[in-house]
Amino acid sequence: MQLSGWGRYPRAEGRLSAPRDTAALAALLAEGPAIARGMGRAYGDSAIGRHAISTRHLNRMIAFDATTGQLVAEAGVTLGEIIDAFLPRGWFLSVTPGTKFVSLGGAIAADVHGKNHHVDGSFGGFVDWIEVMGPDGAVNRCSATQNPDLFHWTLGGMGLTGVILRAAIRLRPVESGWIRQTTIPARNLDEALDAFAQTMDATYSMAWIDCIASGDRLGRSIVMEGEHAGRGELPADRRARPFDTPDRRAARVPFDFPGLTLNPLSVRLFNEAYWQKGLRQPTTTLTGWDPFFYPLDTVHEWNRIYGRRGFMQFQCVVPLESHGEGLRAILGAIARTGAASFLAVLKRFGPQQGRLSFPMEGYTLALDFPVNRRSLSLMPELDRITADHGGRFYLAKDSRLSAQTLRQTDPRWDAFAQWREDNGLAGQFVSAQSERLAL
Amino acid sequence: MSKTILILGATSDMARACAHRYAREGYDLQLAARDAAAIEADAQDLRLRHGVTATALAFDVLDTDGFAGFIAGLAPLPDVVLCAVGFMGDQTESQRNPQAATVVLRSNFEGPALALGMLAERFEARGSGTVIGISSVAGDRGRASNYVYGAAKAGFTAFLSGLRNRLARGPVRVITVKPGFVATKMTEGLPLNPRLTAQPDEVAEAIWRAQDKGRDVIYVRRVWRLIMAIIRALPEWQFKKTTL
Ligand SMILES: Cc1cc2nc3c(=O)[nH]c(=O)nc-3n(C[C@H](O)[C@H](O)[C@H](O)COP(=O)(O)OP(=O)(O)OC[C@H]3O[C@@H](n4cnc5c(N)ncnc54)[C@H](O)[C@@H]3O)c2cc1C
Ligand SMILES: NC(=O)c1ccc[n+]([C@@H]2O[C@H](COP(=O)([O-])OP(=O)(O)OC[C@H]3O[C@@H](n4cnc5c(N)ncnc54)[C@H](OP(=O)(O)O)[C@@H]3O)[C@@H](O)[C@H]2O)c1
Secondary structure (H helix, E strand, C coil): CEEECCCCCCEEECEEECCCCHHHHHHHHHCCCEEEECCCCCCCCCCCCCEEEECCCCCCEEEEECCCCEEEEECCCEHHHHHHHHHHHCEECCCCCCCCCCEHHHHHHCCCCCCCHHHHCCHHHHEEEEEEECCCCCEEEECCCCCHHHHHHHCCCCCCCCEEEEEEEECEECCCCEEEEEEEEECCHHHHHHHHHHCCCCCEEEEEECCCCCHHHCCCEEEEEEEECCHHHCCHHHCCCCCCCCCCCCEECCCCCCCCCCCHHHHHHHHHHHHHHHHHCCCEEEEEHHHHHCCCCCEECHHHHHCCCCEEEEEEEEEHHHHHHHHHHHHHHHHHHCCCCCCEEEEEECCCCCCCCCCCCEEEEEEEEECCHHHHHHHHHHHHHHHHCCCEECCCCCCCCCHHHHHHHCCHHHHHHHHHHHCCCCCCECCHHHHHCCC | CCCEEEEECCCCHHHHHHHHHHHHCCCEEEEEECCHHHHHHHHHHHHHHHCCCEEEEECCCCCHHHHHHHHHCCCCCCCEEEECCCCCCCHHHHHHCHHHHHHHHHHHHHHHHHHHHHHHHHHHHHCCCEEEEECCHHHCCCCCCCHHHHHHHHHHHHHHHHHHHHHCCCCCEEEEECCCEECCHHHCCCCCCHHHEECHHHHHHHHHHHHHHCCCEECCCCHHHHHHHHHHHCCHHHHCCCCC
8 A cells, every 4th residue: 555654755565454453463473574663653654664553553551650650551542542531640751742643662762852852861761761662573672771772773773674663651740731931922033043042941932934024024933931830820710620631622624735735825825824923922922832832733634735636844953053153044945935834843952862863062953844855956055054063954854855864964864874783683673764864 | 331232254354344333432342353352453553643542352253152151241332333344255156056155155254143142132131232233235235246245235234224123112222334435355356437536534434423423324434325325226127237
């Protein structure tokens, strides 16, 4: 069948299996090269290949320790399910990406980051141990002290070290399901960067950035920061049930939008409206965890708005030393071509933590582009600017980087590929991405 | 006090989805399957997610002699019983081999009907309870491709209908579920039309709503009610020539 990631680009013919237990999984691995697949939320070709093995049936929770907040669960459990089960008992994820529809295995394999990276680091920092099935079907438990190489290469290893079966992660205690959110409009990039500099001790921060604004409005942004609200901060009538937040009604995109719907004009209008809304918003509000962390999750299959040809995401991080120039050059190139990115996010990162973590101290920019000629010719230019400023790229979002650019910007993957070779994993765990990037 | 549901055939995908749906409503769970050890992981998962009690029980629908002991051992006697046990078998094999056909007939009709019948008796004596049987549209009209399975499901459907009729004036409720295609182990690898195929979660939601709203017979996806009405209405001389 046709397999693709969240961006629906690229698509490739491949087999999709969904084993119901570890014995069936081991038998599938014995058949030849394969790649694990969680919820398919990586944008590009990370979880597609000749044989993708879905973990959707391997999705049980196994144990929870209410004194330490440690949860042991199978890899197919989703982050949303963890919130459903544990928020009512006062626990939240320590790190969460911008959608709750990702699997635990996928969160570990990409070592995902959240809006709190500058304070708490990435997902891997809250993983106590994992169990990984190797090509021979043997299951190895690993942690920072036990089989440390397997552990450190699996966090962020994009499924290329084996299939994660189970993991122990630590949740964070919270007093409510509410977030105290502060909104800071920034008229240009300098103001946005100032706002980030001033909110370094906020637990959560990120900015929506308007990539169409140019000239002296280049980089205008709505910077948002947030804190878990204590019970005492809630209005009196909410205090008795601090974990109940309003249900959000879900909608679904019913069909593929024609390719023209998202054109530079509609994106410009959207961005303008969003900016105006940001200006009008009260600076500090209480908001539920769901709209704060997962603004897009209520629109199921929103990836269809980009039409049949799909879309790509470009996400890079530019180190602190050169971030101002780097970001300006990237935004300038986008504004010049008029390529329309309507979901653009800017965020401050703290230092790299895991061995293969994407983040490094600096700023990350994530942009969506429809697949078309203009975007495809812009991307290599963005790659070049990123490379020139000492930045690097996020494989969970990538669908088109060249092996050469990856190696040039991020030599860690050389050591990774070598380790795979030495441990007999290279021919066994193979995705379309690992082939393209020669990992 | 919290309520309890007994699920027979708890390893089935539909049953698993139902267990989660009922646990979300706060029901305690009695999960019965041939291999009780195989559902211990599910039981633990349900306890953790929903904070309910979940016990794993051994139950073989072909062991009709063991039913009385099994039911006597239930503590407590559940408020709801759901039977998801079913076995498609291989039609060609069932045509040729009476032993194979017998397993299909007993797994889909005799076993489920007798077990639910006995539980209905206990519910009636107690004065409350809901009996839910998962039958199939395959029982609405016998088709060449699976009529041994279909005949057993037809028997099961008729049994549930009769049981409902007998208990209609009392407090015990009987619900017949006739899902069309459902994406489960049973149908894995079959080329099913996605518009006609429900996900197990959808079935669980429909079952919960049927109980909540007091329905008697449900088809899950509504189109199936229409499809089956047409299939049942075809005159036999015409139906016999079809390949459905
Ligand atoms: C709307 C949206 C917002 C996002 N926001 C963020 C964000 O803020 N921060 C961030 O870091 N990411 C973000 N992402 C990316 C997403 O978090 C990652 O791509 C994540 O890996 C997806 O998990 P998944 O379960 O869907 O995995 P898939 O997409 O199915 O797979 C992703 C990778 O994980 C591997 N994998 C999956 N399961 C296993 C397993 N059991 N064992 C071994 N390897 C496995 C796959 O082989 C593949 O390489 C976002 C994605 C979307 C769609
Ligand atoms: N899938 C469909 O399209 C569809 C459509 C209409 C109706 N149905 C019916 O829906 C119900 C659930 O089926 P499903 O699709 O979820 O398929 P399934 O996963 O194959 O479930 C069948 C269940 O029956 C159990 N079972 C079989 N023989 C048994 C026995 N002798 N004793 C105890 N348990 C036994 C199986 O247990 P083990 O794990 O021990 O084998 C399994 O739990 C069945 O009644 C089926 O006939 C299915």
